[in-house]
Amino acid sequence: MLKGRPSTSKERRVAKKTKKSIRREWTAADIKDLKAHSKARTPVAKIAKMTKRTEGALRQKAIVLGIGLGHQR
Template sequence: MREESKEDGRREYTKADVNELRAHSKAKTRVAKIAKLTKRSEGSLRQKAFKLGIGLGHQR
């Protein structure tokens, strides 16, 4: 696992982050609201959801 870098602004998804994303997917929370709560971009959330095979937003 790489150390968090302040240069590129990226943050790794932890197991807790993934579990939270799955819960929001199940609850059908809007992507914009999830983005504000997690302090991540909508694009980042959509990419992660796609990789996990879960639906977010209009992709359901």
């Protein structure tokens, strides 16, 4: 056995492939929906599933628009 090499398959670490996201432009309807969800205080995870966008993308757009998302303390 060589030094520094894993001896069993359990010790091996394989890098996971990440899913490549699809870039889509924000339409006026998307922004209107995001503002409505912000006002209704819909959880970000729920908005992400409905809009098929990541939570990070939603949060970044909300910051640009100057609106709050998720829990607001």
